[in-house]
Amino acid sequence: MSNGVTKRSLQEKVSITLLAVMGALSVLSFIVLKEVVAPAFDELELVQAQSNLNRAEKAIANDLENLVAIAGDWAVWDDAYDYATGEYPAFEASNLDRPTLTNLDLALLAYYDTAGDLIWGQASNGDSLVALAELGILEPGTETAALLITHAELEARENGLLDTDIGPMLISSWPVQRSDSTGPIAGTMIMGQLLDGTRLARLRERTEVMLDWRAIDHDADVPAALQTPLNGSSAGSMLHESAEDEIVSSGVLVDLFSAPIILLDARTPRQISALGQSTVNGALLFLSLAALIVAVVAWLLLRSVIVLPLEGLAKHITGIRKSGDLSQRLNDTRADEIGSLAGEFDKLTDELQEARKLLLDQSFKAGKADNAAEVLHNIRNAMTPLINSIDRLAKDLGVTDGLKVRQAVEELTSDECPAERAGKLLQYIESAFSHIEGTNRHASENLGVASKQARQVEAILVDQEKHAKVSPVMENLPLHEVLDEAVLVIPKTADPEIKLELVNGVSQCSVRAHRVGLLQVLGNLILNAYESIQRGQSHVGRIELSAVTESVEDKPMVRLIVRDSGCGFDDDFKQKIFQRGYSSKQGNLSGLGLHWCANALAGMGGRIQAESRGPGQGAEFHVLLPVAQGG
Amino acid sequence: MNTQHQNDDSIRILIADDDEHILDCYREAFGEADATDHMKALDALEAELFNPSTDIEDTPKFEVVSCKQGDDAISLAKEAANDGHPFDVVILDVRMPPGIDGVEAGSQIRDLDPDVEIVFVTGYSDVPREELERRVPPPMRLHYFNKPISFMKLAEDVASIVKAQ
Secondary structure, three states: OOOOOOOOOHHHHHHHHHHHHHHHHHHHHHHHHHHHHHHHHHHHHHHHHHHHHHHHHHHHHHHHHHHHHHHHHHHEOHHHHHHHOOOOOHHHHHHOOHHHHHHOOOOEEEEEEOOOOEEEEEEEOOOOEEOHHHHOOOOOOOHHHHHHHOOOOOOOOEEEEEEEOOEEEEEEEEEEEOOOOOOOOOEEEEEEEEOOHHHHHHHHHHHOOEEEEEEOOOOOOOOHHHOOOOOOOOOOOOEEEEOOOEEEEEEEEEOOOOOEEEEEEEEEEOHHHHHHHHHHHHHHHHHHHHHHHHHHHHHHHHHHHHHHHHHHHHHHHHHHHHHOOOOOOOOOOOOOHHHHHHHHHHHHHHHHHHHHHHHHHHHHHHHHHHHHHHHHHHHHHHHHHHHHHHHHHHHHHHHHHOOOHHHHHHHHHOOOOOHHHHHHHHHHHHHHHHHHHHHHHHHHHHHHHHHHHHHHHHHHHHHHHHHOOOOOOOEEEEHHHHHHHHHHHOOOOOOOOEEEEEOOOHHHOEEEEOHHHHHHHHHHHHHHHHHHHHOOOOOOEEEEEEEEEEEEOOEEEEEEEEEEOOOOOOHHHHHHOOOOOOOOOOOOOOOOOHHHHHHHHHHOOOEEEEEOOOOOOOEEEEEEEEEOOOO | OEEEOOOOOOEEEEEEOOOHHHHHHHHHHHOOHHHHHHHHHHHHHHHHHHOOOOOOOOOOOEEEEEEOOHHHHHHHHHHHHHOOOOOOEEEEEOOOOOOOOHHHHHHHHHHHOOOOEEEEEEOOOOOOHHHHHHHOOOHHHEEEEEOOOOHHHHHHHHHHHHHHO
């Protein structure tokens, strides 16, 4: 009866469990890769973008440092000093010409005296010379001019960025002094390099950073995220904007007055995140495949190591339960727990088979005993009135037999009998006849009761005969097991010269039969063979038991042959050997009776045959029985 | 339940057996006093005429109460004991379906009357005598007969048992 719970096979449960584990592992891997690994790549990419911007800023700073170094060379120089003080005019012809700007990659070179008046100056927009006034930063009276053109101390320097009218420029302003850095200050030397497209290209080449910059209007609002300039602090602020294929990292550069002047953009292709995504996808694919392979391998392993053996065990148990055949064994030699379980189940089956055998024997005996007791009870009850009727009849007849009627008649007929005695004799004769009449009547009644009770006994016996026709319990029986038990009929004190041997096929054959009945039949045949040899002249002989499986009338049958070297028999005896009531004494056979054996085997669907080449030449009894079911 | 031969000198017997035919046999065996009056007169006349020195044997008389179940036997024994006329002998069949068996009935009757002689008569031999003696002591007041039996012989044995008391 179903209790509402869906039954699943072990194989289904294992499959579902493995699929669930595999699914959970895949989901967990997906989450870890997406939420932990992929963001790590993004973070790394962001670090790279930050590094790119820092490299670009550092490259500009390096350019500025180079410019400062060059400016230092040209400002702290005796020749330049003398030129600034007017003592060496030839300095201009030999050093301050157009190639000088080009060679030094300068956009501005100017010398001022200590009064702030231009001694010599030249500017270039990269293509041609321009007037210094066009720069817009050296006009007298401007804040920038005041900062750059005059220096109060030998150590004073002004280095940094300035926005000019021809573009943002790296500026370095030094006080002109002796080569040994002594003064007094003779004037100011100013150098500048334009941050133009050419420089941008060189910076890109040097840094391998996709760099861009653009000038910022002084009045423009700088985003809050960029308030700290890249060149004004050790940790300038940056702004990263991520697009699908690149990250644009932005930072601000300030001029000498700490005003934002340039917005620096470093574009970083999103190669790392692309690589990360590819890696994550590859890892997901790998993990999924690995999980699938692990699940398949685990499923195959579990199936071969656990599921199939357990299914085999379950099938074996179910087979035994359905067939009731306890002779089947697993014989599993695996050296693991399932092998142990199978071994223990085989032992359990052994014990169960033995217990069933004992139970069948006991049931058979108990059934016979109960039946016999019941029949005896009924017969005794029926016999009791019968016996009592006969007892009463015997008693009455005994009394009648003892009556002295003849003596009384003789006395009465005698002339010497006194009258008084004669009267009493007549009374006695009358009473005696009255008793005889009563006895006759009682005899008739008692015989009637006896007859009725005798018929009751007969009815009990007829009824018992019906029960005797009940089919015995049939079971699969390994032949060697039955024979091992049947041979015990031979006395322990048996003549050692009589050999009993189990030969071909006995251990391989199993039959379908009633165990106790077959046991008695085989015991009878073996005992007959033993006694037949014993009755021979030599007292030396051999009993051989063999078995083969063959087809008899299209049915698989086991032929068991009990062959002895005993007395044998002639053809006349062979014709009568299985007849009812035929004594075996003539043929030197004894036991329960071959007639009973033949009937018992017929009740099991089998039969028996007897063969002998003649007296003194041994005999063979062939027992044919159906092959065990499923065997 | 059936009662016959009520007489103060008679042997009071309670019989329980589930087979009506067996009960008839009991009644006949233990109830022949009336039928033997004629025989006793004949015997007396024969002795007077042909053997004057012979004494006429006094045949015992039985008062028989019968029933077919063990419970009824217990009730009858209890009732008799309460009336002050306990039974001398109780004869019980061992198996009396569907009620309690004779051994249980005998055990309870023994509890009611320690002196009553209890006789088991059965067609079964599956209750060992040792078991009967254990459940219905004492052995000296316990008797066991296997069917088939001669009820006339049983009547004589019962009379002997009572006489030996």
